[in-house]
Amino acid sequence: MSRPFTAGERALLLDSKGRRYLVSLLEGGEFHTHSGPVEHDQLLGREEGVTVRSSRGARYVAVRPTLAEVVLKMPRGAQVIYPKDLGPLLILADVFPGARIFESGLGSGALSMALLRAGAEITGYELREDFAARAQANVVGFLGPGVLERYRVEIRDSYAGVDATDMDRFVLDLPEPWQLAAHARTALRPGGIFVAYLPTIVQVATLRAELDRQGFGMAETIEVLQRSWHIDGQSVRPDHRMVAHTGFLTSARLLEPSQERLPAGYALPDSSEAGKDGAGGSGEGALS
Numbered sequence: 302m303s304r305p306f307t308a309g310e311r312a313l314l315l316d317s318k319g320r321r322y323l324v325s326l327l328e329g330g331e332f333h334t335h336s337g338p339v340e341h342d343q344l345l346g347r348e349e350g351v352t353v354r355s356s357r358g359a360r361y362v363a364v365r366p367t368l369a370e371v372v373l374k375m376p377r378g379a380q381v382i383y384p385k386d387l388g389p390l391l392i393l394a395d396v397f398p399g400a401r402i403f404e405s406g407l408g409s410g411a412l413s414m415a416l417l418r419a420g421a422e423i424t425g426y427e428l429r430e431d432f433a434a435r436a437q438a439n440v441v442g443f444l445g446p447g448v449l450e451r452y453r454v455e456i457r458d459s460y461a462g463v464d465a466t467d468m469d470r471f472v473l474d475l476p477e478p479w480q481l482a483a484h485a486r487t488a489l490r491p492g493g494i495f496v497a498y499l500p501t502i503v504q505v506a507t508l509r510a511e512l513d514r515q516g517f518g519m520a521e522t523i524e525v526l527q528r529s530w531h532i533d534g535q536s537v538r539p540d541h542r543m544v545a546h547t548g549f550l551t552s553a554r555l556l557e558p559s560q561e562r563l564p565a566g567y568a569l570p571d572s573s574e575a576g577k578d579g580a581g582g583s584g585e586g587a588l589s
């Protein structure tokens with residue numbers, strides 16, 4: 302289906318060296334480069350993939366930016382969660398359309414954008430008014446003003462308490478998420494999923510101990526390593542550089558308080574059955 306560029310939306314311009322620029326399109330607008338301006342009117346009414354030229358002849362390819370590209374280019378208040386972690390986080394939290402998610406803090410809104418794009422409804426607490434405003438502006442810039450019906454933001458200290466109830470998910474990116482484990486126990490529905498992003502393993506250890514204390518189980522912590530490859534004819538090898546570390550993702554599920562604590566991962570329902578019929582833990586149901 303044809304969907305040409307229109308005024309008011311954003312385009313991603315790539316120059317001949319692969320550098321990327323995010324541009325908000327305006328009728329009569331100009332994007333200024335080292336080799337003269339590119340007129341926005343060259344793009345308006347044209348399809349994605351079009352090549353345009355600056356006044357001194359430099360070529361730029363224009364496409365609509367993906368979520369990942371917007372996250373890397375958008376204005377930031379606080380450090381964002383990078384796309385390599387946002388994707389796995391959506392799966393760990395098992396985000397689905399209509400999921401009721403409590404999120405804190407909001408920072409620059411990168412994580413909010415990923416959750417909202419997946420169809421979630423967010424109640425978000427952010428300590429700083431300027432960051433909350435930045436997150437809302439970034440979210441609206443990417444998903445349009447209608448998204449605010451699903452993005453309720455409060456300027457609040459989430460460590461002090463959470464009023465939300467019957468949440469499907471808790472998704473946290475702040476320094477001491479263990480301070481929210483007790484709040485999550487009352488705000489999450491049974492079986493609800495708690496996910497936190499943390500930069501250091503010492504923080505992860507503190508969080509895991511508190512999740513245990515608060516009756517969460519099936520906990521896991523992962524780190525996502527992403528290595529890109531250089532592919533140019535017969536020169537095929539991993540790129541020399543990669544991002545060595547961003548953070549750890551920890552997830553856990555709220556279990557019934559009376560239920561016997563499950564070990565990390567997944568246990569067979571009745572361990573006395575193990576060994577019968579050759580069931581040694583590698584059959585259906587044994588995930589770890």
Ligand SMILES: C[S@@+](CC[C@H](N)C(=O)[O-])C[C@H]1O[C@@H](n2cnc3c(N)ncnc32)[C@H](O)[C@@H]1O
Nearest residue numbers: 379381382406408409410411412428458459474
């Ligand atoms: C690293 S940023 C979050 C970035 C965000 N996930 C993103 O991808 O753009 C951490 C945020 O947590 C907020 N914060 C820290 N402690 C908080 C608290 N107790 N309650 C609410 N927000 C808090 C900070 O103000 C900051 O905006």
